[in-house]
Every structure is written in structure tokens, then in C-alpha cells.
Amino acid sequence: MGTDVTYVEKPPHVDPVRMRHITDEALLAELGVTSVAQARPWRRRDPVWPRPRPEDVAEADRLVGTEVDFLDKGHGRSRLYGFHYLRWMMPLVSAYAQTGDPRYAREWDRFFRQWYAGRDLVEGDWPGLDVVWYSLGVASRSMHVTRALAVFGTEPALSDACWLEMTKTVVGGARWAAEEHDEFRHGNWQFATVCELLHVARVFADLPESGQWAEVARARILEHLERDVREDGGHHERSPGYHGMCLGGVQRAASVDPDLVAHPRFRAMHDWLASLTTSGGWVPHLQDSGVVWPAEMMRTGEELLGEPVVPVKGSHALEDSAYTIFRSGTLHTVINHGPYIGHELEPHSHHAALDFVSSGWGVPLAWEAGGPPSYDDPGYYDWFQATRGHNTLLVPGEDYAEDRRAARDLFHAGEHVDVFAGHHHGYRARHDRRIVFVRTEPSYWLITDEIDAEAIWLIHGTSPWVEHGPGHASSQGPGLLVVPAQPPDEVTFGSGPARMPDPATATAPYGEIHSLGLRRRDGRFTVAVFPFQDVPPEVQVSPPAIRVDGVTDTFTAHGWARDGLAEHWGGR
Structure with a gap:
């Protein structure tokens, strides 16, 4: 893969109407049950979740009783898309997992049903890019909703109606993603989306469509590992934050499809982050990245790899x-x-x-x-x-x-x-x-x-x-x-x-x-x-000599010397 790949992703081409209108009866039939009560004990089939954080309880308490306008463009042109990932609701899931308090499930139910009722009415300001039916939106919501389905599965405070809408959101998103990503496209959007598609295919393995989802997803993931990850393990966009997003997706996929762990780029992606990690435990915010704290991701990687990830020593x-x-x-x-x-x-x-x-x-x-x-x-x-x-x-x-x-x-x-x-x-x-x-x-x-x-x-x-x-x-x-x-x-x-x-x-x-x-x-x-x-x-700086703390260094075009020590390098 070249180091200067540039591209423009085509706009989403799959008509989402069929995905938006899955009937309750059709969903239950595909799940092989006749009632929601039979379906709800379903549990997620993989162990890789974000570990609950104590601070999530306080954040969940702040969400209880708040009112949200899902159609409000005041969230911002780009933030409106991120708002509909529903990540902001996840403290409710974490708080319930830690406390078992049903009020967190009730609040999730209230928010999610409001979102589901209005999702077809959301309008964004990026031309040609649907707020709900686009790659990162579909993938991110699926990650959050599948976790919520597992955590709230048998909690009576989560209504059967909400459970059905959550499940239809995941299944409809998987249908959309499998059709939308029928060929390789560079970039973190597709990479993250097909990783989640493989996860859903394995979790919903009993669905008739799951085999086709897995086939599409696995083909795209392997293409991304070969064509979108550089030989040194870095995602080709060179941004630690987006690299981490893609690595997290691959880890999620590998947790349900362990054969992916054997791919050399899987290990290399962890090594890349380790190389960039400072003594303070973070990776710098290079390019459009946030500051990355890789410790949790490294622990997950080491669990999947079965061995430690050790950073390269020295320069x-x-x-x-x-x-x-x-x-x-x-x-x-x-x-x-x-x-x-x-x-x-x-x-x-x-x-x-x-x-x-x-x-x-x-x-x-x-x-x-x-x-x-x-x-x-x-x-x-x-x-x-x-x-x-x-x-x-x-x-x-x-x-x-x-x-x-x-x-x-x-x-x-x-x-x-x-x-x-x-x-x-x-x-x-x-x-x-x-x-x-x-x-x-x-x-x-x-x-x-x-x-x-x-x-x-x-x-x-x-x-x-x-x-x-x-x-x-x-x-x-x-x-x-x-x-x-x-x-x-x-x-x-x-x-x-x-x-x-x-x-x-x-x-x-x-x-x-x-x-x-x-x-x-x-x-x-x-x-x-x-x-x-x-x-x-x-200090005194007067090249070729630099004096610092009583020590004098001498520089030439291709060398350095100090108190009997000397080193030379090549170059022009």
C-alpha cells in the first residue's frame, strides 16, 4: 500500500427503507421464537465490553429526568451525527451493570423509544449524508445497543416494545451495512463498520442472514488489514485516535472470530500504539486525534493475543x-x-x-x-x-x-x-x-x-x-x-x-x-x-560548541563529541 493514498468515499447507496420497517412478527420469526418473553433472555456471546467505570453512576444520575430533542440542529453540523451514535446514553448501561437499579433501565427505555420514533425525521447539514443511515452511525449505535440488550436483557423496567426496537435497530443496521459495504473502500468508516458487522453476525448467528453478513464483513476486514493498515501497524490515516477506533473494532471482531488474531497486522496495530506511548501513559494527539490512553486497549489485545505487547526500546x-x-x-x-x-x-x-x-x-x-x-x-x-x-x-x-x-x-x-x-x-x-x-x-x-x-x-x-x-x-x-x-x-x-x-x-x-x-x-x-x-x-549556545550544566558538546556536520565520547552519522 502506498503511503500517500487519497480517496473520496462514495455516498451511501443503499436504500434504507427496508431496514427501517422490520415488523415485530418478522423479527421474532427470524429469531426462531413466538414471543418477546422467549427472546429476551438472549445474551451476548462475547466477553469484550468496556469495563464499567464508577464515575458512570454519577453521569447516569445526571441523565435521569432530562429532556432531549433528537431533532435539534443546535447540536452542531458534525456533532448532530455523533449525538445519534447514542454513546451519551451508555452511562445508564454501566450504572445498571454496577448497581442493578431499575431506574437506569427505565431512563434508557424512555430515551431510546423517543429516538426510535423520531429517527426518520432527523435532518443533517452534510449534503447527501443521512444522519442515521450512514456507516459510523450504524456501527456505533450497534456497539452500544448490543451491550444494552445484554445488560438490560431480562430487566422488567425495560419494556418489551423497547427491546424489540433495539433489536430491530441492530438487525436493520446489519442488513444496511452488508449491502452498503459490498466492496472495499479505504478509511476508518468502512473498517469500523465491517468489524461491528462481523460482531453482530456472530452474536445473532441464528438469524438466516447472519452467514451472508459474516462473509461480507470478514472479506472487508481482511482487505483493510492488508490495504488500510501499513506494514508497521499504523492505520493509513496516521491518526492515533482513528487508529484506536479501528483497532478497537478489530478487537471486537476478533473476540467472536479468533482467527483474526493470527493475522500479523493484528499484532502490529498494537505494537504501533505501544511505540507512540509516552512515559506518562498516553499517545500524543497527532493529526485529528485526541490524546489516546491505550492501557485498556492493550489489556484487551494481550488477552486476545495471549501474550504481552512490549514496546520497542530506545529510538x-x-x-x-x-x-x-x-x-x-x-x-x-x-x-x-x-x-x-x-x-x-x-x-x-x-x-x-x-x-x-x-x-x-x-x-x-x-x-x-x-x-x-x-x-x-x-x-x-x-x-x-x-x-x-x-x-x-x-x-x-x-x-x-x-x-x-x-x-x-x-x-x-x-x-x-x-x-x-x-x-x-x-x-x-x-x-x-x-x-x-x-x-x-x-x-x-x-x-x-x-x-x-x-x-x-x-x-x-x-x-x-x-x-x-x-x-x-x-x-x-x-x-x-x-x-x-x-x-x-x-x-x-x-x-x-x-x-x-x-x-x-x-x-x-x-x-x-x-x-x-x-x-x-x-x-x-x-x-x-x-x-x-x-x-x-x-547554558551557552555558540556552535559548534554548546555548554550545558558544565558539560561542553562539540558538533560537526556529521558528528558529536563530549569528554572523550564521540559519535558520527552519515548524511548530506
């Missing part, structure tokens, strides 16, 4: 996904040198290349905008996706080309020093960047950039920048000290929203990141970036 490259990773102790850096990737509706790639993020001591150090709270967010295009929200060069007044032809020219993982060099053509002039990571303590990064244009060298920290000696430092530690070798023509500051991972709670609420910009008319930059836990180190 290494995810060749096919075009991410290079520096890792030493608590410090972790990810460098992006990949292509802009298309998508079914809107691309999840950002307008940046040779950008990087770093973390240490369990917190972000050099951070970036990441994915938005919603694709309806007013800052989606001019902050979250934009070049200025990333740690790279910004050329003022130039639009960033999608066909950026980014490439890595050098990767050296040495005994003391790691080196990345790469280039891209996102601007009219070629941008070259080299990042040297001095792994031997005191550790730091030396970043060199060249472009034949006036440019701003950008880095974003998690606290405001203050002047410190020859450069600028984060006002709070852990943080960074940024020291340019040549004085900039201008120093600029800014800020914007970004998710901030909190290892104590495994959450990432939105906070503010602070940008430091170094403008130079000649487009030439040499900048040393020093991490610190409490207070900035004392």
Missing part, C-alpha cells in the same frame, strides 16, 4: 507511517514526516510536516494543537489543522500545499546521539530540518532549519514563556529552555487551546498552550531546546 522509526521516535528514559519525541491523507468526508491530516512533539517526567514539553473538541469548532481550520498550531516553520502569507512531498533523509539511532533529517515541499521553497537528540545526559535537542524564505520558527509550551539568559524558558517546570544560536529579527508570542493529558486521571481536558516564534528574514535557524524538571539549566 526507532515507524517507516511506513512516517513517524520517527526518539526515546530515552522519561524523554519521548515524535517527529512527523508523512503525507497529507484523504478521508471519506474531510481529511484528518494537518497542514504541517517536520513538526514534532516531546514529553518528559510524565507531562508534555513541546506540545501542539492536536484534534479539536468538535469538527464544528470555529478554530478547526485556522488553529487545530493549521501550520501555526504545530512545532515547525511557518512562512507568513503562504498557503500550505497538501501535496507536501515530505520525506526523511536520515535516521541515526546511536549510542549517545539520535539524529533525524528530512525535508518537505509544503511551501514554494523547500524546507530542510535536522533534529539531533543528545541522549546522554544532560539531554537536549539541537534543531537546524533552512528555507529560502522569511520564516517563523515555532514551538509551543504548556506555560507562558519568559526571558531567561540568552533565550526563553517555560515559566513553570517541567518545561523547556529555548536558545537560538543566532538572534532572531523578531520574537513573537501567542496561545491557543489544546488537550492537556493528566496521567493521574487518564484524561486530557482542554487547556492553553503558549507559542514562541522566532522570525528570521533569511530562513536560517539553529536552536537548542533544553528540557528541565524544576529550573532551567545554565
